[in-house]
Amino acid sequence: MRTDTGHVFKLEDYRPSDYLILETSLVFRLSPEATRVTATLTIERRDGVVASAPLVLDGDGLTLIRVAIDGRELQPADFLATPDQLTISQAPAAPRFQLLIETEVAPAGNETLMGLYRSSSVYCTQCEAEGFRRITYFLDRPDILSVYTVRIEAKLDEAPLLLSNGNPAGSGDLADGWHYAVWHDPFPKPSYLFALVAGALGKVADSFVTLSGRTVELGIYVEPGKEWLAGYAMDALKRSMKWDEEAFGREYDLDVFNIVAVSDFNMGAMENKGLNIFNDKYVLADEETATDADFANIEAIIAHEYFHNWTGNRITCRDWFQLCLKEGLTVFRDHEFSADQRSRAVKRIAEVRTLRAHQFPEDQGPLAHPVRPRRYREINNFYTATVYEKGSEVVRMIRTILGAEAFRAGMDLYFERHDGEAATIEDFLKVFEDVSGRDLSQFALWYHQAGTPNLTVSSTHNPAAREFTLEIEQSVPPTPSESRKRLMHIPLAFGLVGADGRPVAYDGVEGATVEDGVIHIRKRRQVVRFSGVAERPAVSLNRGFSAPITLSVEQKADDQFFLAGHDSDSFSRWQAFNTLLTDALIAAFRQILGGKEPVYTARLSELAGKIAADEALEPAYRALALALPGEADIARDIGKGIDPDAILTAREALALAIAKANGQAFSSLYDRLADKGPFSPDAASAGRRALRNILLDYLALLPEGTELAARHFRSATNMTDRAAALTVLAHRHRGSPEAAKALADFEAKYGSDALVMDKWFQIQAGVPGPQTVETVRTLTKHAGFSMANPNRVRSLVGTFSSANQTGFHRPDGEGYRFFAETVLEVEKRNPQVAARLATALRSWRSLEPVRQAKAREALLTIAGAENLSADLRDIVERTLA
Numbered sequence: 001m002r003t004d005t006g007h008v009f010k011l012e013d014y015r016p017s018d019y020l021i022l023e024t025s026l027v028f029r030l031s032p033e034a035t036r037v038t039a040t041l042t043i044e045r046r047d048g049v050v051a052s053a054p055l056v057l058d059g060d061g062l063t064l065i066r067v068a069i070d071g072r073e074l075q076p077a078d079f080l081a082t083p084d085q086l087t088i089s090q091a092p093a094a095p096r097f098q099l100l101i102e103t104e105v106a107p108a109g110n111e112t113l114m115g116l117y118r119s120s121s122v123y124c125t126q127c128e129a130e131g132f133r134r135i136t137y138f139l140d141r142p143d144i145l146s147v148y149t150v151r152i153e154a155k156l157d158e159a160p161l162l163l164s165n166g167n168p169a170g171s172g173d174l175a176d177g178w179h180y181a182v183w184h185d186p187f188p189k190p191s192y193l194f195a196l197v198a199g200a201l202g203k204v205a206d207s208f209v210t211l212s213g214r215t216v217e218l219g220i221y222v223e224p225g226k227e228w229l230a231g232y233a234m235d236a237l238k239r240s241m242k243w244d245e246e247a248f249g250r251e252y253d254l255d256v257f258n259i260v261a262v263s264d265f266n267m268g269a270m271e272n273k274g275l276n277i278f279n280d281k282y283v284l285a286d287e288e289t290a291t292d293a294d295f296a297n298i299e300a301i302i303a304h305e306y307f308h309n310w311t312g313n314r315i316t317c318r319d320w321f322q323l324c325l326k327e328g329l330t331v332f333r334d335h336e337f338s339a340d341q342r343s344r345a346v347k348r349i350a351e352v353r354t355l356r357a358h359q360f361p362e363d364q365g366p367l368a369h370p371v372r373p374r375r376y377r378e379i380n381n382f383y384t385a386t387v388y389e390k391g392s393e394v395v396r397m398i399r400t401i402l403g404a405e406a407f408r409a410g411m412d413l414y415f416e417r418h419d420g421e422a423a424t425i426e427d428f429l430k431v432f433e434d435v436s437g438r439d440l441s442q443f444a445l446w447y448h449q450a451g452t453p454n455l456t457v458s459s460t461h462n463p464a465a466r467e468f469t470l471e472i473e474q475s476v477p478p479t480p481s482e483s484r485k486r487l488m489h490i491p492l493a494f495g496l497v498g499a500d501g502r503p504v505a506y507d508g509v510e511g512a513t514v515e516d517g518v519i520h521i522r523k524r525r526q527v528v529r530f531s532g533v534a535e536r537p538a539v540s541l542n543r544g545f546s547a548p549i550t551l552s553v554e555q556k557a558d559d560q561f562f563l564a565g566h567d568s569d570s571f572s573r574w575q576a577f578n579t580l581l582t583d584a585l586i587a588a589f590r591q592i593l594g595g596k597e598p599v600y601t602a603r604l605s606e607l608a609g610k611i612a613a614d615e616a617l618e619p620a621y622r623a624l625a626l627a628l629p630g631e632a633d634i635a636r637d638i639g640k641g642i643d644p645d646a647i648l649t650a651r652e653a654l655a656l657a658i659a660k661a662n663g664q665a666f667s668s669l670y671d672r673l674a675d676k677g678p679f680s681p682d683a684a685s686a687g688r689r690a691l692r693n694i695l696l697d698y699l700a701l702l703p704e705g706t707e708l709a710a711r712h713f714r715s716a717t718n719m720t721d722r723a724a725a726l727t728v729l730a731h732r733h734r735g736s737p738e739a740a741k742a743l744a745d746f747e748a749k750y751g752s753d754a755l756v757m758d759k760w761f762q763i764q765a766g767v768p769g770p771q772t773v774e775t776v777r778t779l780t781k782h783a784g785f786s787m788a789n790p791n792r793v794r795s796l797v798g799t800f801s802s803a804n805q806t807g808f809h810r811p812d813g814e815g816y817r818f819f820a821e822t823v824l825e826v827e828k829r830n831p832q833v834a835a836r837l838a839t840a841l842r843s844w845r846s847l848e849p850v851r852q853a854k855a856r857e858a859l860l861t862i863a864g865a866e867n868l869s870a871d872l873r874d875i876v877e878r879t880l881a
């Protein structure tokens with residue numbers, strides 16, 4: 001485990017390295033306890049660097065066996081080797097030389113899941129961000145691009161399959177039951193994209209013919225016997241390859257593309273060149289074991305990792321500060337892919353909900369950082385919603401500002417200009433300036449400045465002058481180490497909606513640049529006057545969520561209700577209804593605490609009924625609209641003095657009111673939506689199931705609701721319906737015999753399927769109320785649970801701490817105590833997963849005072865533990881700062 005050195009890495013300290021590694025030849029002789037790695041590196045001194053300048057290579061916990069230069073063994077006096085560094089103080093005077101390094105590593109005992117490790121007896125690697133240095137000493141930084149040749153030797157019976165990056169370049173038998181395979185990757189790549197897999201795995205094979213007519217062999221490797229669960233992933237891969245050719249003109253480059261699914265994995269998946277390694281959760285699926293959400297995730301993540309081949313691999317990052325260059329851009333690309341494969345409107349709403357649930361709290365709390373950070377202590381902690389999701393929103397805004405055509409031209413130029421390079425955000429922005437002639441310097445603040453901008457908007461209509469005016473004021477709240485903010489360029493899409501629901505025409509506009517339905521906000525205060533407007537329109541703002549901002553709009557409730565029923569922009573229509581629901585919930589929350597704000601329960605219930613019955617709307621869209629804002633969403637909008645119990649009470653009361661007002665209609669719609677015919681994971685079928693399951697959630701609150709949910713559970717023919725019913729029983733009817741029976745039946749049926757059992761853990765960890773901490777504590781002793789497996793930890797402990805508001809934030813602090821103990825226990829094995837878990841307390845300062853004090857105690861307990869890893873110390877100290 002790497003303990004904290006306290007070192008802070010700064011963007012402004014970036015320097016190119018003195019040496020390049022042109023070629024990397026690796027030989028692995030695999031053995032669980034003692035794998036030998038022989039690296040032969042062709043090293044070149046960079047122009048202008050003095051001859052014999054010291055060569056310093058990165059390591060992490062390495063054992064050096066020997067080191068040689070140009071065939072000559074180095075003597076101990078010639079170098080200094082520690083587990084974390086290899087220094088050759090006097091490198092050869094020749095501009096180019098060969099350095100041979102032999103190290104020994106123990107994959108079997110590697111529970112960090114970084115570097116070379118074993119997952120269910122399969123050897124595999126994870127090198128992003130700095131895992132390669134756990135395999136051999138190297139210039140382990142993304143701007144060192146090298147051509148790799150990898151030879152893997154292993155016992156044939158232990159590892160019949162030997163994979164690495166690139167194309168196969170030979171294989172054969174060796175003495176004593178060993179064999180070998182050689183892989184060559186002609187595309188220079190940084191070390192974080194290196195991968196190796198060796199073991200006994202089943203294969204699903206297919207092929208794809210590219211745009212230019214080349215045939216690419218495709219392989220998905222899974223645990224033997226599970227091949228039939230990889231069909232959907234393969235289909236998603238082929239659709240991704242085709243889409244990237246059509247949407248971005250990007251063709252795949254190698255002869256083979258392989259995906260391997262492993263069960264112990266820190267992240268979702270990894271885009272290693274030609275050899276993606278996946279968390280098996282994002283590969284394996286059929287209707288019996290996976291929900292519609294799982295299918296959608298598999299499709300999106302397969303696409304995401306594949307798209308990295310161009311945005312990340314062919315053009316990589318100069319340094320880790322530029323992480324968003326590959327991640328934000330690739331998330332944008334996978335969002336577009338899913339929007340094209342499914343419903344664009346539904347997809348956009350889902351994206352925004354995710355952004356608000358994960359990125360907004362980050363941006364508004366102690367862990368806030370710019371999309372391109374300027375400093376870090378531990379880069380593993382910057383794989384954040386800000387880098388990924390807000391990073392994607394920034395790319396989307398570039399397209400909004402430039403228009404689709406110029407955006408595509410900019411992307412084409414980016415690929416042409418920077419292919420084979422390690423690039424920066426400045427390089428990326430420059431291509432769009434070059435193709436459009438626009439100045440994006442103010443816009444670039446989206447990359448450099450943290451915090452969620454807010455726009456305060458009010459409107460007036462002057463019928464005599466036929467003038468409609470919007471007064472818009474921007475502010476960016478302070479964030480850690482950035483107390484003063486500069487003004488941003490915010491593309492605000494809008495619509496003026498007339499009483500008939502149609503767009504209101506205007507003659508002219510003053511006070512801001514308005515193009516294609518977008519107001520360009522650049523100043524602190526802008527007064528935008530629309531002339532020739534006879535009647536007061538309702539104003540629909542931030543249509544399509546054109547900018548990742550918060551809005552404070554002075555708007556009459558009647559206008560909101562009107563937009564929720566009539567806005568032609570489907571996102572804004574959803575938004576209007578969601579805002580009304582949120583406002584009602586916040587008002588109810590305040591009433592519980594003694595306030596007197598009006599709650600439009602009857603009007604909202606009526607509108608919910610209309611939306612549910614509106615056949616002109618897709619079922620998936622109706623399902624999203626009917627889903628009440630989550631408890632965390634409500635807490636975020638309240639901002640301060642959070643009492644999760646009061647929020648739960650308010651939310652359950654509104655749900656019951658909507659259910660009571662619409663019982664008959666919801667019930668008959670529920671019956672009509674029952675699945676007929678064979679299962680299909682397509683978006684339309686998934687949408688019908690989603691609508692039916694949200695209706696169940698409401699109907700379960702009415703008399704005989706328990707029986708309805710139990711029947712839904714028993715008669716379910718797919719995991720989507722089964723898991724939905726189990727959630728309703730366990731959450732809405734917590735403690736009932738029906739809930740207990742369903743949980744027991746589920747466990748009896750799926751006890752041996754770890755991925756399905758994750759849902760069982762997750763559902764129980766999410767049960768609202770004070771007793772859940774005890775349940776979760778007990779479940780950590782369950783035979784199917786393991787602190788060493790990230791999926792199990794995330795399902796149980798992660799769900800409890802980040803998605804169970806009332807359980808986790810129990811007023812006596814028991815949830816926090818359990819959390820602190822568990823984080824420290826996970827950390828002993830896997831600091832990266834522990835640090836990710838620990839972010840669950842990032843919004844602790846918004847809690848009411850009693851809980852706030854208890855939460856702080858738990859954070860101090862973690863901070864006070866001995867030998868804390870760099871990963872965890874960084875998160876905890878920033879959270880407490």
Ligand SMILES: [Zn+2]
Binds near residue numbers: 326
């Ligand atoms: Zn990615």
